[in-house]
Amino acid sequence: MPVTRRQFIKRGAGLVTVGMVIPKLWLSDARAEQVEFIPHRKLVVIQLIGGNDGFNTVVPYTDARYHSLRPILGFTDSELVGANGVSTVVSDQFGLHPSMTEIKQLYEEGRVAVVLGVGYPNPNLSHFLSMDIWHTADPSGQGSRGWLGKYADLALIGQPNLTAASIGSLDLPKSFGADRFVVPNIINFSLYNFLADPNYPGDSNNQINAFNVAASRSMSSGSFIGAVNNTAFESVRGAQQVQRSISSYKSLVTYPANNPLATGLQMVAQLMTTVPEASLLYVQMGNFDNHSDQIGDRQGDRSNKRVGDHATLLKWFSEAIKLFHDDLTEHGLADDVLMMQWSEFGRRPGENASFGTDHGTAAPIFVMGNPVRGGIYGEQPSLAATELDPAGNVKFTVDFREAYATILDRWLGADSKTVLGSQYSNIGFLG
Amino acid sequence: MASITYDEGAHLLRRIGFGGSPAEIDEITALGREGAVDFLINYDRIDNRATDDLLRSSFDFSNPGDLPRFNLGELQRWWFTRMVYTRHPFEEKMTLFWHNHFATSASKTGDLFIYNQNLTLRNHALDQFDNLLLLVAQDPAMLLWLDGVTNVRGKPNENFARELQELFTMGLADAVTGEGNYTEDDVKEIARAFTGWKFFHPPFDPNPFSYQFIVNEPEHDNTTKSIYKGTPWAQSGNLNGDDVILTICARRATGRYIVKKLFEFFVYPLEGSAADKTTVDKFADVYFSRNHSIKELVRAIFTSDEFFSERARFALIKSPVEVIVGAIRMLGARYNPGTSARPGASNNTLAAISIFLGQALFNPPDVSGWKLNLGWINTSTLLNRFTYADLLVVSRTLDLSAPGLWLSHEQVRSFAKRNSKKTVKRLLSILGPLEVGGDIISALRNYLETDEFGNAVGFTLDDPTVDKKVRGLIHLIMCLSEFQLN
Numbered sequence: 001m002p003v004t005r006r007q008f009i010k011r012g013a014g015l016v017t018v019g020m021v022i023p024k025l026w027l028s029d030a031r032a033e034q035v036e037f038i039p040h041r042k043l044v045v046i047q048l049i050g051g052n053d054g055f056n057t058v059v060p061y062t063d064a065r066y067h068s069l070r071p072i073l074g075f076t077d078s079e080l081v082g083a084n085g086v087s088t089v090v091s092d093q094f095g096l097h098p099s100m101t102e103i104k105q106l107y108e109e110g111r112v113a114v115v116l117g118v119g120y121p122n123p124n125l126s127h128f129l130s131m132d133i134w135h136t137a138d139p140s141g142q143g144s145r146g147w148l149g150k151y152a153d154l155a156l157i158g159q160p161n162l163t164a165a166s167i168g169s170l171d172l173p174k175s176f177g178a179d180r181f182v183v184p185n186i187i188n189f190s191l192y193n194f195l196a197d198p199n200y201p202g203d204s205n206n207q208i209n210a211f212n213v214a215a216s217r218s219m220s221s222g223s224f225i226g227a228v229n230n231t232a233f234e235s236v237r238g239a240q241q242v243q244r245s246i247s248s249y250k251s252l253v254t255y256p257a258n259n260p261l262a263t264g265l266q267m268v269a270q271l272m273t274t275v276p277e278a279s280l281l282y283v284q285m286g287n288f289d290n291h292s293d294q295i296g297d298r299q300g301d302r303s304n305k306r307v308g309d310h311a312t313l314l315k316w317f318s319e320a321i322k323l324f325h326d327d328l329t330e331h332g333l334a335d336d337v338l339m340m341q342w343s344e345f346g347r348r349p350g351e352n353a354s355f356g357t358d359h360g361t362a363a364p365i366f367v368m369g370n371p372v373r374g375g376i377y378g379e380q381p382s383l384a385a386t387e388l389d390p391a392g393n394v395k396f397t398v399d400f401r402e403a404y405a406t407i408l409d410r411w412l413g414a415d416s417k418t419v420l421g422s423q424y425s426n427i428g429f430l431g
Numbered sequence: 432m433a434s435i436t437y438d439e440g441a442h443l444l445r446r447i448g449f450g451g452s453p454a455e456i457d458e459i460t461a462l463g464r465e466g467a468v469d470f471l472i473n474y475d476r477i478d479n480r481a482t483d484d485l486l487r488s489s490f491d492f493s494n495p496g497d498l499p500r501f502n503l504g505e506l507q508r509w510w511f512t513r514m515v516y517t518r519h520p521f522e523e524k525m526t527l528f529w530h531n532h533f534a535t536s537a538s539k540t541g542d543l544f545i546y547n548q549n550l551t552l553r554n555h556a557l558d559q560f561d562n563l564l565l566l567v568a569q570d571p572a573m574l575l576w577l578d579g580v581t582n583v584r585g586k587p588n589e590n591f592a593r594e595l596q597e598l599f600t601m602g603l604a605d606a607v608t609g610e611g612n613y614t615e616d617d618v619k620e621i622a623r624a625f626t627g628w629k630f631f632h633p634p635f636d637p638n639p640f641s642y643q644f645i646v647n648e649p650e651h652d653n654t655t656k657s658i659y660k661g662t663p664w665a666q667s668g669n670l671n672g673d674d675v676i677l678t679i680c681a682r683r684a685t686g687r688y689i690v691k692k693l694f695e696f697f698v699y700p701l702e703g704s705a706a707d708k709t710t711v712d713k714f715a716d717v718y719f720s721r722n723h724s725i726k727e728l729v730r731a732i733f734t735s736d737e738f739f740s741e742r743a744r745f746a747l748i749k750s751p752v753e754v755i756v757g758a759i760r761m762l763g764a765r766y767n768p769g770t771s772a773r774p775g776a777s778n779n780t781l782a783a784i785s786i787f788l789g790q791a792l793f794n795p796p797d798v799s800g801w802k803l804n805l806g807w808i809n810t811s812t813l814l815n816r817f818t819y820a821d822l823l824v825v826s827r828t829l830d831l832s833a834p835g836l837w838l839s840h841e842q843v844r845s846f847a848k849r850n851s852k853k854t855v856k857r858l859l860s861i862l863g864p865l866e867v868g869g870d871i872i873s874a875l876r877n878y879l880e881t882d883e884f885g886n887a888v889g890f891t892l893d894d895p896t897v898d899k900k901v902r903g904l905i906h907l908i909m910c911l912s913e914f915q916l917n
Contacts, residue, residue, distance in 0.1 A: 128538030144797050170786045172811070177796070184811035187787075192814070195821040196906070200899045202883030210907050213874035219912075224748055228808055229912040235810035236817075 035155040035414045037163070042279040042333070043412065044268055044324075045148070046261070046341045047173065048317070050289030051127065053310055054346035054363025058114055059095045065383035066349070073295055073351040075305060083306070090114075091376055098306055099315040102322035103366070110374035111325070112366060113429035115403060117381045119362030119396025123345065123389075127289070127359075130344035135174035137401050137420050147404055148280060149178030150419045151412065156181050156280070162242050164280035165271065168264040173282055184238075189267065193243055194236045211236065245274040253327040261285040261320035269327040272337070288313055288343060292354035302355055317341075321368060334370045338411050338430075340403065341366040349383050350392050361389070362396035365403060371411065372429050402427050433464040438864055439739055440467065445917055446697050446747075447471050447733060448520025449756040452763055453861065468733040472557065472726060474519035482516045491771040495543045495639050500771045503542050507782035507792045508834075510549070512768040514756045515781075525556040525729075527752065528696050530792075533567050533599060534800035537793040540572040545793050547640060548572035557726035560689060560718070561680040564599065568672060569644035571630040577798070579628045583650040592621035594798050600679045606687040607708045613659065620656040625672040627651030646671070680723055686715035693729065698738050699746035700804065710737060745916040748804040751788035753917060754816055755781055758823055758909060761862055763842050769834025780835050784822070787815045808915070820909035824902040840894070843901050851876040851890040854901065858908055865913045875907060 060066045061077040075095070080088045082101035089095035094114070096104050106112045120139045124130045129141050136143025145153075148164070156163045157180055164183045166172050176183040186192045194211060196204040215233040219226035249270040255262040264283035271278040288310070295308035305311070321339065328334040346363025362381050381387070381394035388394060405416035405424035410431065417423045435443070440460030444451040448471070451459065459467045470477075490509050491500045514523045529552040537545040551570050555563045567573050568591070574580050577591035597603055601612040627650035630642045657667040658675065666678050679685055690711050694701055701707045714731055721727035732738060749757065759766055766781070785792060789812040795801050826836040846861060848854045855875045859865045879890040879900050890900065908914055 126539065128536075132538075142797070170783055171791060174796075182809040182811055184814070185787075191818060194814070195818050197821070197825050197899070197903060199825065200883075200903070203899055203903060205885075206878050206881050206883070207903055207907065210874045210878040211910055214871055214907075214911055217870075224746075224804060225912050225916060227805055228748065228813070228915050231808055231810055231813050232817075232910070232912055235814040238810055239814055 035151075035412075037155045037159055037279075038413050039163075039277050039279050040336045041411055041413065042272060042337045043281075043407065044265075044337060044339045045175065045280075045282045046317075046321075046339060047282070047284040048288050048313075048341060048343040049127075049131075049284055049286030050343070051130075051345045051347055051359055052288045052343035052363060053290065053294065053357050054360075055349055056294070056310060056357075057097050057100075057314065058116065058364040059097065060093060060380060060383075061089070061095050062093050063380075063383055065385075069350045069383065071351075072302075072355065073305070073357070079305060093380070094376065097311065097314045099311045100318040102318040103368075106322065106325065106368060107374060111370055111372060112368045112374050113372045113427075114364050114366060114376045114378075115398055115427055115429065116364045116376065116378035117362045117394075117397030118342075118365045118378065118400050118403060119345070119398070120400055121396070123361040123393065123396070125345065125359040125361075125391070127344055132174060134342055134344055134400060136177070137404060144177060145179060146173070146175035146177040147419060148175040148282070149181065149183075151408065151414050152176070152181035152183065152280065153178050154418065155412070155414055159277060161245075161277040162238065162271065162275050163277045164282075165278070166282045167267045167271075168260075169284050173284070175282065186267070189243070189246060189270070193239050208236075242271070242275065246270050247274075249274050251327050252330055253323050255323055256319070259316045259320055261316050262323055265320050265324040266327070269324055269331075272328070272333060273331040285313070285316065290347075290356045291352065291358055292356040294356040296355055308355075325369070336371075337369050338371050338407065339366075339368040340407060341368070342400070342403075346394075348392050349388070349394060361393040362398075365400075367403065367407070367429050373431055375429070377427050377429055398427065399424060406430055432466060433734075435460055435464050435467065435739070438744075439464075441864055442739070442744060443467060443471070443733065444520075445753075445757065446524075446738075448524055448760075449514065449753055450761045452761065464739070465734050468730055471521050472730055472733070474522050477518050479518045482513065482518060485516055485768070486512060489768045489770050492546070495546075501542065501546075503537055503545075503793060504782060505771070506537075506542060506546055506549075507785075508768060510792055511752075511756070511781040511785070512766070514752065515759055515766045515768075522553060522556065526553040527750075528693070529556055529563070529567075531696070531795065531800040532692060533573065534795040534798050535572050535576045536795055536797075540575045543640065544570075544572040544575060544642075547642065549793075557724075557729070560685075560723040560725055561676060563725065564680065565673060565676050567599075568595070568625075568676065569628065569630075571642050574628055574630055579625060580630075582622060582626050582628065584623075584626045584652040587619070587622040587626055587652070589618050589622045591625060592618045595621065595675075596679065598799055600688060601682060601684040602688045602691075605684045606691045607711055612682075612684045616660075617658050620658050620670075621675050623652040623654075624656050624658075624670045624675045628672060683715065683719075686718035686723075687711050690714040690718060690728070690732075693732060695803065697729075697732060699743045745913070747917040748807055748915055749917045750801070750803070750807055751785045751790035751812075751816075752792070754788065754915070755784055755819060758820070758862070759836065762823075762838060762905065763845075764823060764826070765829065765837040765839065767829065767831065767834050767837065784819050788812055788819060789815075813915070816915065817906075817910045820906045823909070824906045827898075838902070838905075840898065843905075844894075844897050846905075847892055847897050847901050849892070851879040854879060854890065855904065858901075858904055862905070862908050862914055865908070865911065867911065867913055871911070875904060878907060879904060 059075045059080060067074045077089060077095060080095035080098055082088055082098050084101050086101060088098050088100055088104045090107050103112060120133060132141050133139050135146045137147040152164055166183060166185045172183060172185045194208060196207040217229055219229045221227050221230050255266040268281045290309045293308060294310045295305045296302035297307050328337050342365050345360055347357035347360040352358055379397040381397055401420050402424040405420060406427045408414045408416035408419055437456060437460055440456045444456060444459055462470055489512060495501045517523055535548055548570050551566050555566055577594055578588045579591050582588035596613045604611055627647040629647045630644050632642055653669050655668055656670045659665045664678055664682050691701060717731040718728050789807055823836055823838060826838050829837040846858050848857050855872055880887050882888045
């Protein structure tokens, strides 16, 4: 579903009231197998919705097949130059889309790992089914718990304060589907609060007092009403605790208002820099499903590859990541944060007749941040005609679960085999 | 004919629909137990033309290829509009029940087929169960969702054969005896019976929604299948899907499972006690004596002493849809659904709120449906219910050009009574009737009587106070745990 950043309530600043109790997440009783929670190992997952065109993101500029499959959309090496005049070529085979000047810079600093050819067996070209597969790490598409939810059930139960959140979307990503752990969905901070009538801000204390009388009633949690009441208490206390924390955020970084990922990552930064326990955060951006208008402006200039839907999205992505990284650096957190980008599939190597591309299979993913060992990993899928599937799509070379396993084992300190159900190879981007 | 009290009438309307205004509750109560239930379940006899007219003017589903006018968001908006306006609330509630029972997700079927499935569910919601089940099994959405279309001779796909038994008819084990209902062999054999099931659009049919079921004979396995060997329901022969459905629907286990699902959706959660098992069998008897009629089964359930017992009162937790629609209907709030004339406009307030609260219509999380009761409640979704309550009470203006909610000043003023005690009791009744302790009533009265400096100034009925405090009171009551219960 395309990202909507629109609030369905138009509101002013949220109400900030003092919370006094550290909230506990509802549903306690720790399981025997717990995983140690390491608060300074933080992960930000960035989902690109719609299927990001990998071949124009990490351009195989020396591959003649790429050029023959994309006579209009394809980039030559001389075209892999950013608006700042700097080349976005990163190796003797690959270059980044010219929009991605900031990612190029981070790559030069060793902070970007590009993993080529990431996908899964029996590729599914349906957006939602493919997303489900990535979310649940289950290629059958029948999984119900998400990979991050399973991790959270093992590592985050009973942790005080906000450890995980989904930022900016209406519904909770299925990656967070869990048995016990509850991940809040924070559309924006002003909605993450006990809201009262904005017309009467002076009345809000009376509201909260009355609410508290009801919510702090002692009830047996064995009954429905008791369970609901306990949850009510915790939900508002938790939100107020977050409001109190985030109000102290200060930053030298200016995030542009027109960049939806920047807006989301700013919220992540605001949480991470003010709530020490906030360590598993999730943002989305879209819409990468460019069946048409992938390049060119809609006024009819079709030939300008520097502009177009994909160029805009990748610019937002590149810019936002850099600003977020700067913000983390300013706050001394850059060594603690790993970022992983994914998309439900790549796009077909062969361009279509509408200046766009159709649903594909494998694509590169970006794992970024100070903790990575920068470089190019995985294996570029072959574009040879004999290697493409009947739909004209490439075969994956790296199972996406290897990326999850690498991060679980080597960053989060969780046993990836327990979370994913099987052992997957270490890709190497964390050593 | 048993009479019912006002509270019982309210309970009936909350369960069979989304609750009612005091006038509606009075009307229903006057009909008595059997009369009220008969009236509500025979909704075809109730005039719903105003709703139909509104739907016609607000939606244009004539062309499924016209994406701005026919898409998932529009379907969700359509269903919410129906639920808010309809004079057939049980039709909507029963369709919601079947939508959760045959949980199918638009993400796999696409919008056209999920819409068709919704029509199938609502048009046959109270049929003989065998008939509804067969129509759902042959409906394109289910054939796509559980891979029926790829289930072919020589390469059977077991997905539908499994869920048919596990989720749609009997469950893994008998709801009363606990005996296993089927084996893996049964899944395999039944899969073969359903091979070749397909659908197609009749070539010259101008209706883009018209799809027909067909068995593609070359892909249908027409050899012998043997199911439920060694049980009283054993069948052997060249069984097809229809035969399997008839066999399953005749089993005691099916009557019990369907009763249990209905009970837990409409009455109260069942435990494994001997008394509850007796209850299940009592209503399963109705299923069998009335030829598997869902209408007669729900009639028996809704007129039962169990339904009107203390145990049933506020025994369930409202789903997001019930919170959203219930509040609108109980409070007499208005909802402007918008029109199809502005495609792509952000029409989708109620559907967005429902997603925010954890229920995306047409997209249940998986084939086992949404988890009911406490499944709806966590620190995140509950906070979001409070946010919805706030959104509703601050909807002060009617903007005819933009869809959305409106709780008018006149309506709010109508709830204000001459003192704080009467006002609190009035609204607790409107939003329930809810029973809360004296401490809560005091706290709510205190709220009405306290100014922004914390002084006790008393509750007065001037417009500004009504606007501030009565709206605020509605918000507070909707945040009570009692309000989350149904």
